[in-house]
Amino acid sequence: MPRDNAATAVALDRVSFRYEAMEMRFDVAIAAGEFVVVLGPSGAGKSTLLNLIAGFDRPTAGRMALMGEDVGDKVPADRPVTTLFQEGNLFPHLTVAENVALGLHPGLRLTPDQWRHVTMALDRMGLAGLSERWPRHLSGGERQRVALARSLVRNRPILLLDEPFAALDPGRRREMTDLVRTLAKDRGLTVVMVSHQLEEVRDLPVRALFIHDGHIIADGPMAGLLSAPASDEVRAYLGR
């Protein structure tokens, strides 16, 4: 596991959080450019881990650094992070282009150059010609690609994905996961992706974190986690 500070994108040092009766504590370091998949039963704290990194939830104790900088007091918008949610990524009353443009200026005051940038990002996602459409006229996959286009223009080094493709058909899901991996490689992004669909991630050559009851109880290559489960909890999750 990389421990070098300069190359560490996400560093959580005894970051604690309490949700209802559950005490959570996360200790983890993720290297810049790494692709990490977070697995675990529902309610274990997978989304909370992302929300803590993004700054939507504030830890009760512990330290957190993103891209080598302490982010304890930073609001979500000031962190080097962009998040793709499962749904609700797009405002239904704004056009595709406007939804992407929010990533460049949250008040939609863009220069002509920036608008061209938006068009380019949409082209890149294979959405050319859809910029004036309303989100409800797009398919689920297209909507998530619009959201990805926005995360591209935001140009943040860390991309958080919270079950982003769970609402799509299985075939689409795989396609989108591959798209994210290609983007991440091209741009050197650090990706943390929560997944509930073991099928869509089991073949990926990535690092896997397994969360149980608010703690990371397994951490290592995906293949290893699946072939030699380290504990009863992981075995139970895998159904073995």
Next chain:
Amino acid sequence: MADSDVALGAARPSGRNIAGLLPGLLPGGLVIGLLAALIAVSAIGLLLAAPGTDGRRIWTDPYIWSILRFTVVQATLSALISIVLAIPVARALARRPSFAGRSLLIRLLGVPMVLPTIVGVLGMVILLGRNGWLNQGWGWLGLPGRFDFYGLSGILMAHVFFNMPFAARLMLAGWATIPSEQWRLASQLGMSGPQIFRLIEWPMIREVAPGIAGLIFLLCFTSFAVVLTLGGGPPNATLEVAIYQALRFDFDLQRGLALSVLQVAVCACVMAMLMLWARPIAPEATLQTADARPDSQHPSARVIDVGWLLIGAVIVLAPLAALASRFVTGPVVTVITDGDVWAAAGRSLGVGLAAGSLSLISGWGLLSTARWLDVRRQRRKLAGLLETAASLSLVVPPMVLGAGMFLVLRTVADPFSLGLVIVVIVNAVMGLPFVVRILNPPMTQAARRYDRLIQGLGMRPLDRFRLVDWPLLRRPIALALGLTVALSFGDFGVIALFGTAETETLPMLLYQRLSAYRMDEAAVVAGLLILLCLFVFTVIDKGVGGRATR
């Protein structure tokens, strides 16, 4: 939500940045502060105005006790009769999910709730008063005697007219909560109508009815215009009317204070009981009910349902029809060429717009903080408390607020000259629950869905309003504004306390025509009032709300 207290501590950044909390807390805090100041001013006003008031007076004055007794008796009877009539009407509507005019009838049941009270009262008088339709028919049949409408019976009839339809709509929403599986089960088991009532419908009614009855009790307990007009004399008064009489005619400040204290105490008790026991009810009736019920095709069921639907329709329509017929034959030209009428209408419009805007802005402030507490700080309980604070006017009724302000202002200025300002403030407080009721669900829904995205993008409050809240919420905003403006436009309450020839509003003018028995003129003024109300509501609803969101 016992768990929320636990979660609270978690999300709080241990006292780190109080300044960071300020923008979230400020709007709601400000509104709560203003409401508290308003109550404080009213309370101080009442206490200072009657120095040396002997606290024992409340307990020893037989007049006060007779008023309290009458208030409780009429409110209890009103609530009971309304509920008992509303149940079969709602059941008939639930059992007949598709007949021509059903949705029209449901809409009709919503009319009395938004009809200016004084207009509804006039309709009742034209229908049932001394020379009303009923007594004319009576005489025409050659029957002896006359039906005397003024007094308890008139009050009850008017309260049933205003509240039975409202109760029926809320009960209908209760029927919609019965899962469709239960109807399929009832079909399969071959249950009869009475068995269905006992085993499926009655348990639902038992859950829902007490809350509705409690609310109606509260509304009738603080009833003003109905009781003032139809009470028929001093012993028949609610506390609300008695406060008005004590201040406006007898100028007995001590009695006004004693009555106010009683009023607030009883309202607070009923509110507390409602909050503890009553289940929340969905405000809107769904227009279609699920599966066909096994008992709906029985001949006797048809007869019973048709009968109750007719009764429900007649209760709402008869006073409106009486009003309409008098309006059509009334001296329309005389009234609409009367400058006083238009001056009063102008004042009403000003009061309505000011009060409605004030309600909307305060409601928005309260809900912004409630939304922030709920979505960002996970303090759902506190958010709920803030929303409840909006229903203040149910505990401290308009006449008490008005009386308090009247007595404070008396020491610094001529309260009558500031009458309209006080009316605006009191009406704004009365409109607040409607604003919160209308705006809260869509506002919370939008926040739950988009708040994290908004945070992640770093949208500033003004951009958030312009780009997210306004496009998503302009229709409910328009509805809330239109409704509160219309309600205030037609309100006849505190204005009675302050009204002079110079500050006369349209409802007050109507009341004067009515109490002078100039029924034809009154009917025309009432028609004008309704038309203007509808016009103002529609202009705001369409103008502010715009076309349907994309």
